Amino acid sequence: MKQILGSIFAFILLFIGCAPTEVPVLKVGYVGHDHQSALYVACLESQRTKTDCGVYLKEIEPKKHYELIKNNKKIADVELILCGGGSKMPTMMSQGTFEVGFGGVAAVAFFTDKGAPMKIISPLHTKGDMLVLQPDNPVNSWKEFVAWVKKEKKPVRIGFKNPVAVAKLIFERALEAEGLTYTSDKSDRKKDVLMVLLKGEKNLVPGLQNKIIDGYVSNNPWCAIAESKGIGKIVADLNDLPPGIWKDHPCCCIAATDSAMVNKKEVIEEFLKLIILATQYANEDPEMHARDASKWIGTSLEVEKKSLPTSGFTTNPTEKWKQSMQVWIDEMTRLGKLKGKLKGKNGKEVENILYDFSLLNKAAKELKTKGILKTWY
Numbered sequence: 001m002k003q004i005l006g007s008i009f010a011f012i013l014l015f016i017g018c019a020p021t022e023v024p025v026l027k028v029g030y031v032g033h034d035h036q037s038a039l040y041v042a043c044l045e046s047q048r049t050k051t052d053c054g055v056y057l058k059e060i061e062p063k064k065h066y067e068l069i070k071n072n073k074k075i076a077d078v079e080l081i082l083c084g085g086g087s088k089m090p091t092m093m094s095q096g097t098f099e100v101g102f103g104g105v106a107a108v109a110f111f112t113d114k115g116a117p118m119k120i121i122s123p124l125h126t127k128g129d130m131l132v133l134q135p136d137n138p139v140n141s142w143k144e145f146v147a148w149v150k151k152e153k154k155p156v157r158i159g160f161k162n163p164v165a166v167a168k169l170i171f172e173r174a175l176e177a178e179g180l181t182y183t184s185d186k187s188d189r190k191k192d193v194l195m196v197l198l199k200g201e202k203n204l205v206p207g208l209q210n211k212i213i214d215g216y217v218s219n220n221p222w223c224a225i226a227e228s229k230g231i232g233k234i235v236a237d238l239n240d241l242p243p244g245i246w247k248d249h250p251c252c253c254i255a256a257t258d259s260a261m262v263n264k265k266e267v268i269e270e271f272l273k274l275i276i277l278a279t280q281y282a283n284e285d286p287e288m289h290a291r292d293a294s295k296w297i298g299t300s301l302e303v304e305k306k307s308l309p310t311s312g313f314t315t316n317p318t319e320k321w322k323q324s325m326q327v328w329i330d331e332m333t334r335l336g337k338l339k340g341k342l343k344g345k346n347g348k349e350v351e352n353i354l355y356d357f358s359l360l361n362k363a364a365k366e367l368k369t370k371g372i373l374k375t376w377y
Helices: 002-018 034-044 046-051 088-094 105-113 142-151 165-178 203-209 222-228 258-263 267-284 286-297 301-310 319-334 347-352 356-369
Strands: 025-030 054-059 064-072 073-082 099-103 118-127 129-134 156-160 193-197 216-221 235-236 250-257 311-313
Touching: 025 034, 025 088, 025 118, 025 267, 034 054, 034 118, 034 250, 034 267, 034 286, 034 301, 034 311, 046 054, 054 267, 064 267, 073 267, 073 311, 088 099, 088 105, 088 118, 088 250, 088 267, 099 105, 099 118, 105 118, 105 165, 105 319, 105 347, 118 165, 118 258, 118 267, 118 347, 118 356, 129 142, 129 156, 129 165, 129 222, 142 235, 156 203, 165 193, 165 216, 165 319, 193 356, 203 216, 203 222, 222 301, 250 258, 250 267, 250 319, 258 267, 267 286, 267 311, 267 356, 286 301, 301 311, 319 347
Parallel strands: 025 073, 025 099, 156 193, 156 216
Antiparallel strands: 054 064, 064 073, 099 250, 118 250, 118 311, 129 216, 129 235
């Protein structure tokens, strides 16, 4: 009897030992424009990342399901979830739809301020926001735009995609610096500019084409798309607008929930390695970058070659980047957008509340040690 029981016990141990170990699933949300192209490059240049660092994303279903492979071993399933811009990304992340999200710094700061358990875990992108007007408008610069608005007898209608869009906040600050007034109230005919909410970036170009608006402020590629179709023209890069505080402003970032940074830290670290490398590839090979962005988004190569050079791509949280983020904190506090944890905070206080670069720094250090990371963009 003892021999039988011993055999059964041994069989059970053998079965348990041979049972496949479940790998974690990392759910990643992204908005889908070219400011987040490092994600697309990481997916499409998998053979290159495999050669360089032994880590890559194996495609199972295009743009949706990938296996994260390290040293020929699957360590996670990665599910990509396309979500809307602005506050939709952090909203969905706070609701548990995904654990890592690519989106705007202002929106993430807004949600973190309100107590959402999330942090920025990597910079991703800077600048890339434009002012677009009707193609037959004689205005061709910011100076001419200001003069035109001052002469108009009725409010100039400028569209925007969502209330916490980076482009909207920069544009409104520039209007204030020029002594111009603005409103979102259609009945207020005394203001210089009527800000029109178009509820999503995909409505910007049609809104211009159908003359619902006189122009719009947005991130690329929606500005380059309007020009390529002859529907609009770019008259100003928001990076250069007054009061002169927006130079190389942070626009998109990678954020993650606090729980994911604890429970899935090994997987997130390897994922960040790929984003760091993809950013390096993009900066060193603009042709490949434009090709991959075009292939993923479905825009033309012409649009991406016009769009991508207006942006900066970086995963390095330098002091300059942190100082530029402080401008966002100060401006959002001034506008009453921040009323909670981040209100009035600066320096280390902001870092402790808004950032967690622990896994990013670890990933970059490992790539540097192996000689793969030449310059940390």
